[in-house]
Amino acid sequence: MKKALLSSILVLGGVLAYNASYNSAHSNSPGAPVNGGVGYTGSPADGRTCGTNGGCHGGGSTNMPNWVTSDIPATGYIPGETYSISATVEENGITVFGFQLSPQNATGTVLGDMTPVSGATKLLGNGNYITHVLGSTIASNSKTWTFDWTAPVVGSGDVTFYAAFNAANGNGNFTGDNIYESSLSVSEDPSVGIGILGSKATASLSVYPNPASETATIAWESASNGAVDISVMDLQGRLLTSKKVQQSQTNNHQLSLEDYTSGIYIVRLTDGTQTATSRLVIE
Numbered sequence: 001m002k003k004a005l006l007s008s009i010l011v012l013g014g015v016l017a018y019n020a021s022y023n024s025a026h027s028n029s030p031g032a033p034v035n036g037g038v039g040y041t042g043s044p045a046d047g048r049t050c051g052t053n054g055g056c057h058g059g060g061s062t063n064m065p066n067w068v069t070s071d072i073p074a075t076g077y078i079p080g081e082t083y084s085i086s087a088t089v090e091e092n093g094i095t096v097f098g099f100q101l102s103p104q105n106a107t108g109t110v111l112g113d114m115t116p117v118s119g120a121t122k123l124l125g126n127g128n129y130i131t132h133v134l135g136s137t138i139a140s141n142s143k144t145w146t147f148d149w150t151a152p153v154v155g156s157g158d159v160t161f162y163a164a165f166n167a168a169n170g171n172g173n174f175t176g177d178n179i180y181e182s183s184l185s186v187s188e189d190p191s192v193g194i195g196i197l198g199s200k201a202t203a204s205l206s207v208y209p210n211p212a213s214e215t216a217t218i219a220w221e222s223a224s225n226g227a228v229d230i231s232v233m234d235l236q237g238r239l240l241t242s243k244k245v246q247q248s249q250t251n252n253h254q255l256s257l258e259d260y261t262s263g264i265y266i267v268r269l270t271d272g273t274q275t276a277t278s279r280l281v282i283e
Contacts, residue, residue, distance in 0.1 A: 031132050032100035032164070034125035041100055041129070042181040043162035045108025049179055050100075050164060061164065067182030068101070068161045070149075076189035077151040077159070085114075085149045089165035090142040091178060097143035100124075100131045101163040111159045115148040137168075151188075155266070155277035160185040190264065190281040205269045211281035212257060219252040224271040230255075231268045232280070240265070257282050 032040055032050060042049040042061065049061045070085045077083065089097045103112050110128040120136035123129065130147055137143070152159070165180040190210050205220045218230055230253055231242040240260075245253050255267075265280045 031122060031124065031134075032098060032129070032166075034129050037125055037128075039100055039102055039125060039129040040164050041102045041104075041162040042164045042183075043102060043104050043108065043160070044106070045104055046102070046162070049181055050166060061179040061181050064165075064180050064182045067165065067180070068163050068184035070161070070184060070186065072186050073189075076187040078189050079151050079154045079156065082115075082148050082150045084146060085161060085184075086144055086146045087163050087165070087182075088142060088144040089167060089180060091167035092141050094167040094169070094178075095140055096137050096168040097139055098132045098137055098166040098168065099145060099163055100129055101161055102129045103149060103159050103161050105157060105159060111152040111156050113150045113152075115150070117147055121145050121147050154188075155279065156188060157279070158185060158187050188279060190279045205267065205276035205278050207267050207278045207280050210279075211283045213283045214257055216255045216257060216280060216282075217252055218255055218267060218269070219250075220269050220271075220276070221251065222247065222269075222271040222274075226272055228272075229268075229270040231270075232260075233266045233268065234263070 038048075039046050040048055040050045067088050067090075068085070069088070070083055072083045085101075087099050087101050089099060102110060103114070104110055114123060114127065114130045116122055116130065120133060121130050122133050124131055132145060136145060149161075161184040163182050165182070167178040167180070169177055205218070207216055207218055209216065220228065222228060225247065227244050227246045229242060229244055232240045232255070234240060243253075260282050262282055265282065266277055267280050268275060268277045
């Protein structure tokens with residue numbers, strides 16, 4: 001009976017092993033594993049869940065909407081602010097659940113810092129992934145895990161919280177479990193137009209109004225006395241315009257938007273030694 005109970009807590013690839021006598025159970029960390037620095041969240045960079053591409057449970061996965069939620073406002077996250085993120089899995093008749101989640105951008109870079117709360121979750125992979133702990137897997141029909149996420153620095157852009165879930169059937173092995181995926185994408189608040197890169201940055205940048213329609217003012221502070229380079233790029237990093245501007249007492253530049261279509265752009269300022277960026281929304 002004890003052996004069957006321990007076996008039933010095989011969730012989301014978190015392997016719980018036991019010896020033949022089942023009296024000295026041990027674990028290689030209950031929770032979804034990270035192998036070779038790569039998790040099982042279903043993100044494009046991870047390329048797998050615990051049910052796909054070599055995942056322990058097999059059988060593929062089903063995408064579910066709105067299983068990852070947050071209190072991040074519709075206007076986007078503010079860099080440096082801390083928000084509450086929730087991951088929920090649902091399936092009637094199931095009493096054992098697990099999950100793994102990672103906040104990544106389009107290239108797979110992990111953005112922001114996750115912090116476990118209430119002892120129900122833990123970090124893996126140098127803090128790049130968060131997963132359940134053994135004591136938080138048991139529930140009836142659904143399970144929700146909540147943790148804190150501190151938003152990344154200015155200019156980080158869009159973040160997607162990729163998550164994979166397991167609704168385990170408790171049959172004592174990896175077969176027959178149902179694997180799900182869900183995600184939540186959030187944007188950086190475009191009204192936060194201050195960009196300071198690095199702890200020793202000498203340049204700061206603000207862009208206003210933001211959103212803008214006809215013109216935008218680019219203002220900056222810099223410890224350098226020489227000219228600065230102001231560039232505008234699209235979200236793919238393609239350079240659209242570049243202008244060298246001599247610094248003055250006011251240090252601001254009027255950017256005409258008549259040649260730009262509506263969308264989101266990146267304004268970059270380089271003062272010779274440091275670079276600062278800000279997002280600009282054009283209506």
